[in-house]
Amino acid sequence: MNDDDAQLLAHGRTLVDAVRAVLPDWVDRCVRERCEGAGVPVDDSIRDAARRAGASCAAEVGDELSELLALDPDDQRGTPLTVLRRAVRHPTEVLAEAGVPPVGRDDFTSRAFPDDPYDLTPASFDAIDPSLREPGITWGAARAHVHLRRHGDGQS
Secondary structure, three states, rough: OHHHHHHHHHHHHHHHHHHHHHHHHHHHHHHHHHHHHOOOOOHHHHHHHHHHHHHHHHHHHHHHHHHHHOOOOOHHHOOOOHHHHHHHHHHHHHHHHOOOOOOOOOOHHHHHOOOOOOOOOOOOOHHHHOOOOOOHHHHHHHHHHHHHHOOOOOOO
16 A cells, blocks of 8 residues: 555544544534424433434444545446435434425425435535535545546546
8 A cells, every 4th residue: 555545544544533523413413403493302311312313313324435545546336325214214214203394395306315305415525514625525535536546647
């Protein structure tokens, strides 16, 4: 393994650690905001369910992201954001159990993210937590560097 590949792996681990750290709060925030928007009081049972879902989300999504970023970049099918977008399952289950009605979504969003009736799918790392911006960009730049080193820029 050369230095660039080792750096990419290290940046991937940093990103995974950052994601694991913020997902519990993101799940909690999603649940609270959608409950409040629907006029559903956030009681102890909803708070407990959100806490459990947040812990489960951090573990499951963190593991999936770790597995993806441990692969050789040429073998990676998907991106960290693709993995993070699947995290919506966790707050969605809490909201559905709490009886929160789905939110209105446009046709594109409904088609692109059919399993997200609460419109929680993050468009960027920032949508989950601003602290993910730097490790996400750093990982992406390192991956692009490795790709260009291996495959060139495609120009003649």
